[in-house]
Amino acid sequence: MRKILIAATTAILATGASLFGASAADKLKVGFIYLGPIGDLGWTYQHDIGRQAVIKEFGDKIETTYLENVSEGPDSERSIEQLARAGNKLIFTTSFGYMEPTLKVAKKYPNVHFEHATGYKRDKNLSTYSGRFYEGRYIQGIIAAKMSKSGVLGYIASFPIPEVISGINATMLGAQTINPNIKVKIIWANTWFDPGKEADAAKALIDQGADIIMQHTDSPAAMQVAAERGKLAFGQDSEMIKFGPKAQLTSTMNNWGPYYIQRVKAELDGTWKSEDFWGGLKSKLVVMAPYTNMPDDVKKLAMETEAAITEGKLQPFKCPIVGQDGKEVECKGGTHLDDGQVLGMNFYVKGIDEKIPGK
């Protein structure tokens, strides 16, 4: 006991008052709320890379703070408010489930600007931003159909929200251009981040005959399973090649840095205003990892598709689109589905045999 006390005292004295850095009175404080740990190597990890890009860009002019592992339950409202109270003037809340809490806190702090990722509720001081991840998924669909021997794709999904549904549809639309009879098996993990569950889902899909694994969950667990079993897979959110050097075909990566830099700059310049940003391959919010583990012709096709989408020549949701029920979907965007239809997507395209859960 006494020794512990002595050790503690020594430790306290040894450290001293070291951590009183420069005062941050005139710096712009920027806050981030993360769903997972920054080490999830997926969704949250990419947001944190975006935060680091902001630091690199603005250096001393700003100070960033993040709260990680903030559950989408009762605690998130407090966490967001804590950041606002701590003097953060621009706060990014990086998961769909923070929508109501962000809205509530935004009403309480009219002088603080908020940015909510992937949501649809806005306010004078609350912007929304998201990525057109379906563009990457369309390319993945083409690659998957080319590479699959069994003709069965395995898809690990998180929640049946439009972002995920549109990803599944885009994958199938891409795949059907190569193989009209391609099949997809979907497992709903009902989580964004649970490596154990994600790995189990990957194993189950492989056991059911899938030879290409893709996911809309955030950890590299499925990639590792695919690598172990000698199957191919797509990464998610981030570059996952080191978890499956022989397995990863490509990865649809979320590149938040440029957007965060742009918004922080607007805040510094005093030109920030509430808007809805939805960026894809063109604005480089969605970036494809290098195409690997595939023959040159597939690689070429993938790169051509990527270029066509980037230039706007190819629309993944090009009309006519036929729903699961065999009926053609109304084409509100003229030649393709409009953004509202994609943002609220709640149907499967023809060729998917499963049902949307709860529908």
Next chain:
Amino acid sequence: MQLVLEKRAERSNMIALISPLIAIGMTLVTMSILFAILGKNPITALGVYFVDPLTDSYSLQEIAVKATPLVMIAIGLSFCYLANAWNIGAEGQFLIGAVAGSWLAVKTQGTDAGPWVLPAMLLLGAMGGALYALIPAICKVRFGASEILTSLMLVYVADLFLDYLVRGPWRDPKGFNFPTTAEFDPVATVPVLIEGGRLHLGGIIALVAVAAGAVLLGMTIKGFEIRVVGAAPRAARFGGFNSNQLILLTFAISGALAGMAGIIEVAGPVGHLQPGISPGYGFTAIIVAFLGRLNPVGILIAGLFLALTFIGGEQAQIAMKIPLDVTKVFQGILLFFVLACDSLILYRFKLIFASPKVSSGAH
């Protein structure tokens, strides 16, 4: 020379009183070392953890909000634990209470139902929790099934049941398939006490629970029976106390409080039913119950203290960039020291110079 633990002739009441304080003191020392290793100034860090949150109304309210479910659940658990009935499933009772109360909120949504909705929801929540808690209690009384296992396993059943409801029948039709009900109507919402803050009526209800718990346990025959059954089952049998009946009673009380805490949380700070409404309140409350020595007032203090570590931990993340995991380590160390120090109530350290005699462990 040897240091041994020796059984005391009788339990030390003095140690019983100060052992939580010793535990907290040792935790603080350990944490200081940890902060120092992390390269943070321990004094500043402890200040951010324990002093700063107490200095403004906002943080005080947040502490109360966080402590409310913990205290309510822990009060109920203390009844069980005093009677030697091991309810580990308060988390499940919390969830079922939330579901039972939410049922009314969902059914009356968009109608012109009056202010009776909220009281009825609270009542339903309490009933739901109590009935759910009675399942393991009845299994124990009737079949001798271990209530530790059954109550724990029912947590997962409750979790999945709630999941099913918000993904299926109760899902907000305008919610883009996200697993949540629509926001509750104002009549189905627990009112906030201070404008602009988050402190809600649940805080008062928790205080009432503390008072009621203190009266019931300390001043009534039933309370006496509960304590005797737990402390001296043989004496209780001679006294003609019906221990089975008491198991049912304590489980029902415990479940009712957990269930009411559940619906208060949903109808209060959250505002709608969704998965993940409890970040493990039902389990953290077990720590609170023991930290508070199964005494209602002690539980109130322990609940507030644990809430303080959550709020302080968050502020430490913001102010000092201390990782969240440190808060969890902190709570783990605290429980460890509490349990370790508790052994000093019945045992004491003794230095033995000659060959040691094994201390009698017979009980």
